[in-house]
Amino acid sequence: MKKTLKVLLISFLAMSLFLVGCNSSKTNENAGGKTDNGTSAGPKKDTLVFARGGDSTSLDPITTTEGETFKVTDNIFENLLSYGPQDTTVQPGLAEKWEVTPDGLTYTFHLRQGVKFHDGTDFNADAVVFNFDRWMNGNADKFPYYTMFGGYKGEPGHVIKEVKALDANTVQFTLTRPQAPFLKNLAMSPFGIASPKAVKDEGDKFREKPVGTGPFKFVEWKQNDRIVLEKNPDYWQKGLPKLNKVIFRVIPENTARLNALANGEVDLMDGLNNSDEDSVKANDKLQVIERPSMNVGYLGFTTNRKPFDNKLVRQALNHAIDKESIIKSFYNGKAEPAKNAMPPSVEGYNDDVKDYEYDLDKAKALLKEAGYEKGFTMDLWAMPVARLYMPEAQKVAEVIQESFSKIGVKANIKSVDWATYLDKAAKGEFDAYMLGWTGDNGDADNFLYTLLDKDSIGANNYSYYKNDQLHDILIKAQTETDQAKRNELYKQAQVIIHDDAPWVPLVHSRPLLAATKDLSGYLPHPTGSEALTNVEFK
């Protein structure tokens, strides 16, 4: 018995010689068969495969702050209000119209009628009340973005005093104090209205089985691989969505994702390398799509560390970076040089601020004035990951290092894994660090207060920048409901920030996507996620 097995094993190895031959011939046979995965002409394509770099962490949008989730949930859920197709102006959503009292404390929303959740239950005022009750009774761990409303129920900062259903199709919000970006916040991806029945039935599993009112219904989620959505046949906008099925696929590597697109395995991809733009343009089956910019990439200084506690030093370093050449080399021109901490697409942007021009002599003079004529040595921390606002941090750091060396500042480039990076940045352990921010709701508050107010130290104010005058302006702007007056306040704030120079604002990038040529109706949104309602194949 044992001997036969032995002979078998040996003959397996011997046979393997021939198998090599068979193996390759089988390959050819298979390959020769059918190669195209339905990309060639035939019936009209109605399935979209959207390839992206990472998986969603949850499909219940309120439970996360992560953009890969919203790319999917924007198609399943809808909000009371929505944004414009490619800007953050407030538009009707599940609420058709709304009124605000002059004191800015009472908002009345008239809901769209005849809308149903994917599970067949009715969308109505009770559903809205249910969702807000669920969120405001949570905590920052469960529903992190609810902090956009100033905290949770019972906390002093919470702006929503009450949400009540006046009748089946009217909801009234009473606020404790005016909140200027209130309507914009309602349109943010996390605040998609979920089916109360599904939330109750599924409990913790709702994050894997989302039910909303959106153009697409959830079908399947295979982690780190694919998420499948199908058309909601009862969608309230007649004739929409145009696609029958949407499949989100994860392909982590940018070049491999482009290969998959070029081979017809996917129809749309995000995260196109700037350096690959020309090759996509040269391919007559593909097209490049630009996402409007709502971000800022910057070099921050930790302002409580020497010598960065000296404003003159920070200003000197601002003069020592050539933003134009960075944009030309690493963004393929797809970015604007930044002079403010917020992008021009956000209301209240101050275009009168004059950027610190690239001038090494001025930089040297400022260093001399600050008492650092001979320069100094510093650590320059570069992000270990690619982000839309900073696709190649290490290389940009090298350019900065080079220019700093010309004014006698020796910068040692350092890096560490992303988790540690954020941790160290929050603790203020870096001399200077590269980072960035993509806006959540298109409001200036979401950039200036979140990133540079003294309240945000320990959270997102990694520079430990503190200016009381700025703080007063930003707090005032939060409750000012007259948009023109708010804009004035934010313009003042930008002048102060510019002068204090806690950062070198580097760029506002325009992220690139690529798609097959026959794809139309796709309008990427500046927030980074959008519903695919109008997408179709020509």
Place this chain on the structure above:
Amino acid sequence: MLNYTVKRIFSLVPVLIGMTLVVFAIIHAIPGNPAQVILGQRATKEAIATLTRELGLNNPWYIQYFDYLKALLHGDLGISMRTRGPINEEIWPYLAATLELTVFAMIIAVIIGVNAGIISAWFSNSWFDYAAMILALVGVSLPIFWLGLMGQWVFSIELGWLPTTGREDVRDPVTAITNLYLIDTLLGGRFDQFGVVFKHLILPSMALATIPMAIIARMTRSTMLEVMKSDYIRTARAKGLKMFWVVYKHSLKNAIIPVLTIIGLQTGLLLGGAILTETIFGWPGIGRYLYDAIGYRDYPVIQSGILIIAGIFVLINLIVDLLYAFVDPRIKYTN
């Protein structure tokens, strides 16, 4: 033999426990708070503090460790901090994807590697020998990253023979039963899909097979050369046996032992070390599951994932040890 096997299996327990301790110590030594990472750049201080408390991360390390070990003994691998899902359920599809890829890659590596080594030894110093050994040298030195992307470019985009990424045609997905897709397509009676899944396996497994193939070929060649110089081979040839049988039966039997060791080690390595291949080919395997977990400081997933890979690794080594005795009757395991 049976006694030996049982004893070996029991001796794995302390090894695995030791492993949990080492992994636990290392991942808790690296900086970075999982709560911060889970909640992201936008989190408030309070949120981070709350989550840290909820995840039990402010307990002393030994309490965290014993909690983990206790659950493990109940067969509970824990809850992923990032997705909040039970790891017991989450891990199998990833593991199955990696197993399928690894087994396929190792079949390629063994078949080509062993035979290339044998033929090189048989016709040593011939042009085939030189060519094969140069190729093997190139094979060990090639970066998988480059090889994978080039493979995609040549075989998918230029020639259009093979798909670039993934395990299946997502427009016509496989119904998962065992999560081993080759088997699932057969169980589902979808022979057309079997072909599609097979084609998806080729590029990533070739990329993954390159290094082990080269190592196996070189190892086989050197042991074969040694064996073929020995007296009994000369006798076998002298009594007029055909060269083919001398090589594939008499020599290989003695030469295969060290090769088996290498095959075992390489299989283990591929299981945990396929991250690059999985990344380039968008393969939803255990390597990427772990890699993402490390990025998110998802301690339970890191611990359980490494434990499972390590468990399989030692199991493969056990199987290889048992195979020795099976191939070579002079090796006997007694008490």
